[in-house]
Amino acid sequence: MERRTDLRKNLFYYSIFIPAFAVIIFLTIYPVFSVLYMSFFKYKYLFDIKVFIGFKNFVRIIKDSLFQTSLFNTLIFSAVATIAEVTLGLFLALLFYGRFPGKRVFLIMAVFPMMISTMVVCAVWRTLYHFDFGLLNYILKTSGLKSVGWLINPNIALFSIILVDIWQWTPFAFIIIQAGLNSISKEIFEAASIDGAGYFNTLISITLPILSKQILLVFLLRTIDTFRIFSKVYALTQGGPGNSTETVSYYIYRQGFTYFNLGRATTASIYVLLVISVISVFYIRNIMREEA
Amino acid sequence: MAKIAMERKSIIFWILLFIVLLLVLFPIYWIVITSLKIPLENISPIPTFFPKKPTLGNYMNVFEGGFFRYLSNSLIVASSSTLISLTLSFLASYALVRHRFPLKLNYIFLIWILIVKILPPIVLAIPLYTLFTSARLINRLLGLIIVYQVYTLPYCLWMQYGFIRTIPIEYEQAAEIDGASKTQVLTRIVLPLSASGLVATAIFSIIVAWDEFLFALLFIRDPSLLTLPLRIVNFITEHETLWGELMGIGLLATLPVLLFSGYVYKRLTLSFSMGLK
Numbered sequence: 001m002e003r004r005t006d007l008r009k010n011l012f013y014y015s016i017f018i019p020a021f022a023v024i025i026f027l028t029i030y031p032v033f034s035v036l037y038m039s040f041f042k043y044k045y046l047f048d049i050k051v052f053i054g055f056k057n058f059v060r061i062i063k064d065s066l067f068q069t070s071l072f073n074t075l076i077f078s079a080v081a082t083i084a085e086v087t088l089g090l091f092l093a094l095l096f097y098g099r100f101p102g103k104r105v106f107l108i109m110a111v112f113p114m115m116i117s118t119m120v121v122c123a124v125w126r127t128l129y130h131f132d133f134g135l136l137n138y139i140l141k142t143s144g145l146k147s148v149g150w151l152i153n154p155n156i157a158l159f160s161i162i163l164v165d166i167w168q169w170t171p172f173a174f175i176i177i178q179a180g181l182n183s184i185s186k187e188i189f190e191a192a193s194i195d196g197a198g199y200f201n202t203l204i205s206i207t208l209p210i211l212s213k214q215i216l217l218v219f220l221l222r223t224i225d226t227f228r229i230f231s232k233v234y235a236l237t238q239g240g241p242g243n244s245t246e247t248v249s250y251y252i253y254r255q256g257f258t259y260f261n262l263g264r265a266t267t268a269s270i271y272v273l274l275v276i277s278v279i280s281v282f283y284i285r286n287i288m289r290e291e292a
Numbered sequence: 293m294a295k296i297a298m299e300r301k302s303i304i305f306w307i308l309l310f311i312v313l314l315l316v317l318f319p320i321y322w323i324v325i326t327s328l329k330i331p332l333e334n335i336s337p338i339p340t341f342f343p344k345k346p347t348l349g350n351y352m353n354v355f356e357g358g359f360f361r362y363l364s365n366s367l368i369v370a371s372s373s374t375l376i377s378l379t380l381s382f383l384a385s386y387a388l389v390r391h392r393f394p395l396k397l398n399y400i401f402l403i404w405i406l407i408v409k410i411l412p413p414i415v416l417a418i419p420l421y422t423l424f425t426s427a428r429l430i431n432r433l434l435g436l437i438i439v440y441q442v443y444t445l446p447y448c449l450w451m452q453y454g455f456i457r458t459i460p461i462e463y464e465q466a467a468e469i470d471g472a473s474k475t476q477v478l479t480r481i482v483l484p485l486s487a488s489g490l491v492a493t494a495i496f497s498i499i500v501a502w503d504e505f506l507f508a509l510l511f512i513r514d515p516s517l518l519t520l521p522l523r524i525v526n527f528i529t530e531h532e533t534l535w536g537e538l539m540g541i542g543l544l545a546t547l548p549v550l551l552f553s554g555y556v557y558k559r560l561t562l563s564f565s566m567g568l569k
Contacts, residue, residue, distance in 0.1 A: 008474075009391075009474060010391075012474040012475070013387040013390070013391035013393075014387075014393075016383035016384065016386060016387045016478075017383070017384045017387035017388065017391075017393070019380050019383065019384070020380040020381060020383065020384035020445065020449065021384065021401070023380060023441050023445060024401075024404070024405070024408070024445065024446075027416070027420065027438075027439070027441055027442050027445075028404070028408045028411075028416065028442065029404070030419065030423075031415075031416040031418075031419035031420055031423075032415075032416070034418075034419035034422075035415060035416075035418065035419055038418070038419075092312065095305070095308055095309065095312065098301070100301045100305070106309065106313060107557065108553055108554050108557055109313060109316065109317060110312070110313070110316055111553050111556065111557045112316065112317070112320055112550065112553060113316060113319075113320075115499075115546070115549050115550050115552070115553045115556065116320070116546050116549075116550070117502065117503050117520070117521060117524075117542070117545055117546055117549065118503055118505065118521070119503075119505060119520075119521040119524040119525055119542070119545075120323070120524060120542035120543075120545060120546050121319075122525075122528070123323075123524055123527075123528060123538050123539065123542050124319050124320075124322055124323045124326075124539065124542065125319065126528060127322070127326060127334075127535050127538075127539075128319065128322065130533075132335075132337070133334070133335045133336070133337065133339070133533065134339075135322070135339045138337075138338065138339050167315075167316075167319065171316070172560075175557060175560045175561060176560065178561070179560070179561045179562075182561075224409075224410045227412065228411075228412030228413065228414070230412075230414060230505075230506055231505040231506065231521075234505070234509070234525065235524075235525050235528060248412075249412050249414045252414045252415070252417075253414055253417070253506075256414075256417065256418045256421075257417075257421075257510060262418055265418055266418060269414070269415040269418070272412055272415055273411075273415060276407075276410055276411060276412070277407075279410065280406065280407050280410050283406065283410060284403060284406050284407075287406060288403075
């Protein structure tokens with residue numbers, strides 16, 4: 001009798017778990033293995049070529065200067081955007097600390113950028129960045145400066161996209177760090193103040209260490225998200241001018257869906273997976289420590 | 293105290309706050325006024341900070357250009373994919389919380405979910421494209437609804453798992469002693485207790501699906517099936533400087549999500565103030 005109800009319970013748990021499990025296998029585990037498999041082939045979809053070539057793709061891709069550029073651009077993008085967003089987020093959290101009239105309304109306003117659809121964000125920045133009719137160049141010109149080719153100068157375009165990301169996602173860093181800051185008890189600051197600690201002393205020796213959990217988490221989340229950057233590149237520059245804003249996601253997209261060079265695209269994906277697995281180790285360790 | 297908290301806000305504080313809000317809000321203001329300007333004014337060499345002749349003409353064009361079709365595509369895809377993810381994740385999370393599957397499956401599954409959340413979606417795109425082509429799901433909203441599970445399901449699973457874990461088991465045990473079946477426990481006890489968690493999960497999931505671009509770009513060819521982000525991108529590339537209409541679509545596409553911003557702010561603050569989620 002006892003065993004029978006156990007069996008029925010087991011059956012119940014399996015039957016409610018399996019649908020989600022199946023979807024995850026079907027949509028994520030299968031594709032990852034499939035990508036791994038394809039990366040060992042010279043696989044050109046359009047010409048119907050599919051030849052096993054072992055690790056040759058891996059050597060070719062790592063030597064491909066376009067892939068190198070795209071990896072370099074992605075690392076720059078990810079590092080600069082993340083560091084800027086975390087720093088500015090921290091600055092905003094400190095600015096908003098304490099009470100002042102209108103705080104709640106200002107807070108919600110400060111969150112607006114991350115609530116706007118990425119494509120809309122790109123659209124408005126495209127108008128602001130426009131070389132001839134854009135507001136930014138108008139301001140520069142009326143200040144007696146030269147117009148900047150925000151999206152058409154190969155040395156600047158990547159940073160223009162970074163700026164858009166910073167505008168959109170600093171609020172995210174801000175909210176999380178702010179939440180951490182508000183959970184610090186006020187007595188700690190009072191004690192520090194009585195001990196005669198100055199603002200920056202308190203900041204460095206008390207506030208930042210207590211906030212380190214939140215800061216690390218934002219750092220990881222933004223690194224992960226900026227590393228996959230695709231839609232902003234697509235909407236703002238399409239990887240150009242030249243290849244100056246080509247990122248790894250965009251590289252894979254073009255190899256796979258413009259040139260139908262599936263061997264190359266999947267091999268590049270494997271390299272991305274390798275980089276990601278390094279990031280995940282940190283991320284998962286961080287999350288699991290919290291869960292435990 | 294006064295030093296770190298700046299309880300008595302100085303004039304410098306207000307100046308800094310003003311600059312911050314200016315930087316944050318100006319592009320949004322620009323979206324609004326650009327959408328109200330006539331096309332010629334938008335490409336005048338001297339930008340105006342307020343429309344000379346405010347017009348709703350752009351919006352009329354947007355509505356006539358099939359906006360409601362794109363809106364309904366986006367609504368269908370975002371709500372259906374969220375509904376599916378919510379159901380699957382609620383059931384699976386309950387099983388993961390209350391049952392220990394063999395081979396450390398609980399642990400492995402949750403770790404994999406985290407990895408999927410980290411994965412750049414383009415990595416999965418090629419096999420999924422081939423798979424969906426052979427299943428005849430390309431160029432159909434249903435295909436998009438299914439493929440969006442890549443984003444929404446891990447998201448919902450992770451959030452639901454967190455919520456359901458906080459439900460005390462005693463209620464369920466009491467009900468079982470009273471002779472309730474497992475299904476009854478799930479629908480009559482766990483489900484009502486998870487209501488607020490489900491709402492929170494649904495809102496975040498809808499936002500994710502609403503904003504999705506990559507798979508929409510890859511999977512949808514038919515102009516009548518475009519979702520809003522896709523429509524906006526096409527608009528950028530087709531009509532380089534019809535900014536009024538572009539901003540009109542953009543603003544309309546954003547409004548539904550912007551309404552959630554107060555809630556999202558509260559939710560994020562809650563989940564990040566104590567532990568990390």
